[in-house]
Amino acid sequence: MRVLVAEDNPIFQVILETLLRDWGYDVVLVSQGEDALEVLQAADGPQLAILDWFMPGMTGMEVCRRVRAGVTSRYVYMLLLTGRSQSGDVVSGMEAGADDYLTKPFNAQELRVRLYAGRRVLTSLGRPQQEVCAQPACP
Amino acid sequence: MDQLKQDLGAKFVVDLVHTFLDHLAATLTVVAAASATGNLGIIAKEIHSLKGSSRQLDVEVIGTICEQIEILAKENKLREVQLLIKRLEEESKAVRRVLSAYIEGLSDEPPVQ
Numbered sequence: 001m002r003v004l005v006a007e008d009n010p011i012f013q014v015i016l017e018t019l020l021r022d023w024g025y026d027v028v029l030v031s032q033g034e035d036a037l038e039v040l041q042a043a044d045g046p047q048l049a050i051l052d053w054f055m056p057g058m059t060g061m062e063v064c065r066r067v068r069a070g071v072t073s074r075y076v077y078m079l080l081l082t083g084r085s086q087s088g089d090v091v092s093g094m095e096a097g098a099d100d101y102l103t104k105p106f107n108a109q110e111l112r113v114r115l116y117a118g119r120r121v122l123t124s125l126g127r128p129q130q131e132v133c134a135q136p137a138c139p
Numbered sequence: 140m141d142q143l144k145q146d147l148g149a150k151f152v153v154d155l156v157h158t159f160l161d162h163l164a165a166t167l168t169v170v171a172a173a174s175a176t177g178n179l180g181i182i183a184k185e186i187h188s189l190k191g192s193s194r195q196l197d198v199e200v201i202g203t204i205c206e207q208i209e210i211l212a213k214e215n216k217l218r219e220v221q222l223l224i225k226r227l228e229e230e231s232k233a234v235r236r237v238l239s240a241y242i243e244g245l246s247d248e249p250p251v252q
Contacts, residue, residue, distance in 0.1 A: 010162050011192035014155055018147055054187065083191045105195040108146055 001119065002026045002046040006036035006063065007081070008055045012104070016050065019108055023115075033058025040072050047074055047122050048115065053082035053093070061096045068097030075125055077118040081106060140197050149245040155196070156242045162192055163201070163231055174224050182220060183212040198238075200230050 001024075005016050008031040020027045028046055030036050033055045039045055040063070051060030060080055067076050080098040082089070090101050099121065100114050144152045166189045173181040190205035204227045211219045 009188050009191055011155070011159055011195060014158055015143070015195065018151060022147060054184075083187070083194075104191045105197075108142060 001048060002028060003115070004028045004030070004036060004039050004046040004049040004051075006030050006033065006049065006055060006060060007052040008032065009052070012052070012081075015108075019111070023112055025115075032056050033060060033063050036060075036063050037066055037071065040067055040076055043073060045072065045074075045076075047076050048118055049076055049078045050081050050111075050115075051078055051098070053080060053084055053089075061093055061098075064093070064097035075122065077122055079114060079118065081111075144245070153242045153245050156238050159192055159196055159198075160235060160238060163189065163235070167228060167231060170224055171228075174221050177217050179212040179215060179217060179220065182224075183209055186212065198234055201227070201234055204230060 003020055003025045005013070005020065005027055007013050007016060007029070013029060013031070017027050017029055025048075028039055030039060033051075034057050036049070036051060036055075037058065040049060049063075051063055053060045060082070064078050064080070067078065077099050078097065079100040079102060080093045081102050081104060082093070083104045084093075085103040093101050099118060102111060102114060140152060140156075143155065166185050169185050170182055173179075173185070186205045186208045190202050190209060193199070193201035193205060204223055208220055208223045208227065211223065
């Protein structure tokens with residue numbers, strides 16, 4: 001499955017790209033919010049996205065807002081990954097349209113299972129309920 | 140870092156530490172220039188990024204100083220920020236020594252089969 005990673009920090013770029021490839025994802029990496037939006041707007045764009053909050057230009061939160069405003073043709077499951085850890089930040093991020101929220105520093109295994117939860121949601125949007133429930137909890 | 144080593148292997152961690160040390164050096168250069176001109180906006184942005192990297196790699200001493208700088212920069216306290224940047228530069232030398240020794244030890248480990 002393809003996943004978009006929008007992150008400008010070189011350390012998080014390396015960690016995320018390596019972990020995700022190790023878990024079997026095809027990674028599309030960008031470092032600016034505008035580029036993230038362009039990738040997600042493509043007809044065959046990824047339906048799973050990890051977005052940093054602070055990036056040059058458009059923030060991850062703004063990307064969430066625009067995606068939810070309907071600029072993509074398919075549902076995109078978006079996870080905000082950010083150093084902002086106040087509960088007010090979580091509320092703002094999810095009100096902007098993020099499906100999930102993970103704070104930095106992050107635990108790799110926590111990210112793995114949260115992404116899998118996202119995949120279950122995406123699957124449930126495209127399959128009958130019974131089929132979704134029959135899936136294993138995690139690979 | 141130990142968890143990353145377990146998940147992705149020692150070679151990955153060695154490469155990651157090199158990337159971090161490059162990031163640290165580049166940030167210090169930009170921040171020093173911004174400090175000289177009093178550009179607190181650039182300082183806050185760069186330091187925020189370094190804070191995230193440091194804490195992800197358990198380099199808490201750098202993460203803590205970065206957090207303090209970020210707060211003071213947003214409060215427009217240039218003099219205090221400049222003093223902390225000097226401290227950051229000093230601590231970075233020690234961190235570089237420690238991390239270099241750490242990856243030297245990792246490089247001697249046999250690769251995971």
